[in-house]
Amino acid sequence: DIQMTQSPSSVSASVGDRVTITCRASQGISSWLAWYQQKPGKAPKLLIYAASSLQSGVPSRFSGSGSGTDFTLTISSLQPEDFATYYCQQANSFPFAFGPGTKVDIK
């Protein structure tokens, strides 16, 4: 099974900051990676699929990159509504696996 790790596990940042979250797969997954945002008490929301494709309606300050085993999610200028937990998920092979999450909170 493919294992997913994320770093950091949490990050404190200010509005306007550039934030980068890293996700690593235990084996190559090509571009089969998605990023989700989850706010407390809410369902996850798809941000990025195919490693770098922005889901419709998601602000362009979110971007994804990477392929193989190493991926990044970047928020170019953090906005108040971006404080949340972010999960990566691989879909290269079953079982699908989510990363442990990265919590972005207010500095």
Added chain:
Amino acid sequence: QITLKESGPTLVKPTQTLTLTCTFSGFSLSTSGVGVGWIRQPPGKALEWLALIYWDDDKRYSPSLKSRLTITKDTSKNQVVLTMTNMDPVDTATYYCAHRRRLYCSSTSCYSAFDIWGQGTMVTVSS
């Protein structure tokens, strides 16, 4: 507009069987490339993928839970049902169903993701 909603008991006793229903609208589970998955999240913990059923009735399960899970679909009712046997307090979690479809196709591959999620339903396992 695609919507999904989970329903089922909020409290189950240990050893009981949990049955959750995902009722959806705005799409057909007979459309090629479409699937519905179940994902759960224990309080304060990460997301865990459980199962997925595709339009062609292909079914996939988390290996660690495969012996306890069954996923079925009723296309005419627009429902997907997940059953989990032998419930334990560690299964206490919010259970989500989510729509999965192909979002992008390159020359070699089509990429899918869980693009629409239900609101989730909290299930507590306790005697």
